[in-house]
Amino acid sequence: MPKKCSSCYHCRIRCLVITIFSIIFALGAFFAIRNEISLQALALQDQADVWHLPYRVKTPAVTNESQKIAALESVRATDSSTSSTNGKQTLAPSNHGLDGSLKASINITVNHFHRYDGVVIATKIHGPHQISLVSQSLCLLQKAYNARMNYDILVFTTIPLSNYQTEQLMQLVAPAKLTVALDIPVGGLQQMIANLSEQRRQIFLERCKVNSADNITWFSECPGRLAYNWQAEFRTLHIWNHPALAKYKFMVWTDSDGFPTQIWDQDPVAHMIAHNLAIFFDHFPQGKIQGTVRDTVLQRMEKAFNKTLCTLEFAKKGHLRPTFGTLKKCLERNITIPLIHGFFHITNLQFYRREIVLQWQETLLGECFLCRHLDDQMAVTIPAAMLAPRRSRDMRRSGLNLKVFHNGVMDGQRDERVGGFIDYWKANKKNFPEAMGHCPIKNSG
Numbered sequence: 471m472p473k474k475c476s477s478c479y480h481c482r483i484r485c486l487v488i489t490i491f492s493i494i495f496a497l498g499a500f501f502a503i504r505n506e507i508s509l510q511a512l513a514l515q516d517q518a519d520v521w522h523l524p525y526r527v528k529t530p531a532v533t534n535e536s537q538k539i540a541a542l543e544s545v546r547a548t549d550s551s552t553s554s555t556n557g558k559q560t561l562a563p564s565n566h567g568l569d570g571s572l573k574a575s576i577n578i579t580v581n582h583f584h585r586y587d588g589v590v591i592a593t594k595i596h597g598p599h600q601i602s603l604v605s606q607s608l609c610l611l612q613k614a615y616n617a618r619m620n621y622d623i624l625v626f627t628t629i630p631l632s633n634y635q636t637e638q639l640m641q642l643v644a645p646a647k648l649t650v651a652l653d654i655p656v657g658g659l660q661q662m663i664a665n666l667s668e669q670r671r672q673i674f675l676e677r678c679k680v681n682s683a684d685n686i687t688w689f690s691e692c693p694g695r696l697a698y699n700w701q702a703e704f705r706t707l708h709i710w711n712h713p714a715l716a717k718y719k720f721m722v723w724t725d726s727d728g729f730p731t732q733i734w735d736q737d738p739v740a741h742m743i744a745h746n747l748a749i750f751f752d753h754f755p756q757g758k759i760q761g762t763v764r765d766t767v768l769q770r771m772e773k774a775f776n777k778t779l780c781t782l783e784f785a786k787k788g789h790l791r792p793t794f795g796t797l798k799k800c801l802e803r804n805i806t807i808p809l810i811h812g813f814f815h816i817t818n819l820q821f822y823r824r825e826i827v828l829q830w831q832e833t834l835l836g837e838c839f840l841c842r843h844l845d846d847q848m849a850v851t852i853p854a855a856m857l858a859p860r861r862s863r864d865m866r867r868s869g870l871n872l873k874v875f876h877n878g879v880m881d882g883q884r885d886e887r888v889g890g891f892i893d894y895w896k897a898n899k900k901n902f903p904e905a906m907g908h909c910p911i912k913n914s915g
């Protein structure tokens with residue numbers, strides 16, 4: 471039994487010491503926890519977003535390559551404002567409303583043109599007839615950026631390429647490693663149709679206005695050409711778990727008709743990784759969800775997320791700003807939901823492979839096989855808006871101006887219309903001497 475503190479002089483001293491140590495310990499614990507909480511607040515800028523690795527305040531000293539790789543695995547952000555704040559990042563009072571209004575005042579250093587682990591450049595064609603298109607696009611991207619980075623390149627195709635064609639592509643981007651992967655299961659379209667349940671197959675054949683699947687090809691209109699509908703369905707759902715992507719963490723997506731037009735002086739991948747983004751997109755918005763499709767999509771959102779997106783716009787700083795409501799209220803308001811432009815963006819595969827996200831992609835597709843109206847832009851935009859709006863950023867508004875040509879305009883900006891690519895190239899190739907005379911330019915886009 472301990473003696474009472476007042477019972478003797480020594481006991482009083484001992485009690486005093488114990489009390490002082492207890493206070494110090496309690497204070498230490500308090501600050502440790504508080505620091506932990508602020509770090510988490512920083513990392514969890516999106517309340518619902520718990521998929522990423524924790525932030526570290528400082529970049530560990532890196533002296534050799536294997537250390538560098540290990541460090542990059544764990545570090546998602548480094549702090550440039552440490553000098554004034556003694557190694558601690560300053561956090562504004564956290565405001566975790568889901569309206570995108572958190573204002574964390576953090577300065578993050580971006581190590582431009584630092585080669586990160588787990589990055590892949592991916593694109594898709596339907597088959598050999600698009601070799602010249604994808605050659606043009608990959609060659610320009612290689613000259614604009616990847617010659618310095620040497621990231622792996624993955625070309626998805628539905629119709630296999632010949633060995634010769636594959637080798638031509640490989641040589642074009644060497645020494646970067648290029649792989650060609652089939653984006654459909656063995657057996658192809660006919661087997662996919664045969665695999666459908668009786669009911670789904672009947673609905674599909676009716677849409678194609680035929681009685682039997684015999685004459686259905688990728689070029690059938692059902693409506694919407696099936697090749698096109700498949701790329702949308704593939705990019706909506708199947709891509710995220712495709713084995714060829716399994717070893718990567720970040721995917722730079724370029725449509726095969728997206729053409730870089732100058733050497734990049736900024737590194738979108740480094741920016742993406744430093745800011746721990748879920749998606750970093752060249753342009754927003756392109757197209758929108760409206761009308762009867764909107765009603766279906768809102769219902770599916772409710773099903774997948776237990777909440778409904780009512781509006782979506784940009785915050786000043788260039789990230790997405792959603793508002794949410796009940797299904798009933800959002801349906802009544804006759805809203806339209808703008809979408810992230812799909813032709814060029816970088817996605818965080820850890821985010822898009824989350825269970826809740828994959829569940830959404832499946833819910834979005836529903837029973838419909840190779841349908842036109844539910845597209846990859848919705849599949850990519852909605853989880854970003856729902857789960858990680860502050861980590862879903864626009865490149866131009868983040869200070870990057872890459873000038874990627876697509877459909878006659880730069881970076882999707884309608885007021886930067888430049889016409890067909892061949893004419894544009896004739897007039898402007900001198901601005902891109904690295905590619906001039908090296909890249910085969912045969913497609914107007």
Ligand SMILES: *[C@@H]1O[C@H](CO)[C@@H](O)[C@H](O)[C@H]1NC(C)=O
Pocket residue numbers: 534535536537
């Ligand atoms: C690099 O760092 C790792 C881990 O600290 C160490 O095991 C390895 O020996 C180092 N390699 C060289 C070449 O210094």
Ligand SMILES: *[C@@H]1O[C@H](CO)[C@@H](O)[C@H](O)[C@H]1NC(C)=O
Pocket residue numbers: 551560575576577
């Ligand atoms: C971040 O950096 C900018 C430019 O260097 C500076 O104006 C701003 O005050 C910094 N913010 C913080 C929170 O340190």
Ligand SMILES: *[C@@H]1O[C@H](CO)[C@@H](O)[C@H](O)[C@H]1NC(C)=O
Pocket residue numbers: 655656657658659661662665
């Ligand atoms: C058809 O279904 C079988 C069994 O589920 C599966 O192994 C195969 O990959 C499917 N084929 C296609 C083309 O979907």
Ligand SMILES: *[C@@H]1O[C@H](CO)[C@@H](O)[C@H](O)[C@H]1NC(C)=O
Pocket residue numbers: 682684685
């Ligand atoms: C498929 O096309 C061929 C040639 O056009 C035609 O003879 C045949 O009847 C078609 N089959 C079906 C099931 O429509």
Ligand SMILES: *[C@@H]1O[C@H](CO)[C@@H](O)[C@H](O)[C@H]1NC(C)=O
Pocket residue numbers: 774775776826
């Ligand atoms: C939605 O709510 C149901 C029932 O409360 C729950 O089982 C489910 O996990 C929730 N889903 C999400 C994504 O929160």
Ligand SMILES: *[C@@H]1O[C@H](CO)[C@@H](O)[C@H](O)[C@H]1NC(C)=O
Pocket residue numbers: 760804806
């Ligand atoms: C709903 O919005 C669409 C386009 O935004 C518009 O054409 C239509 O008239 C609106 N309907 C109602 C009932 O307001």
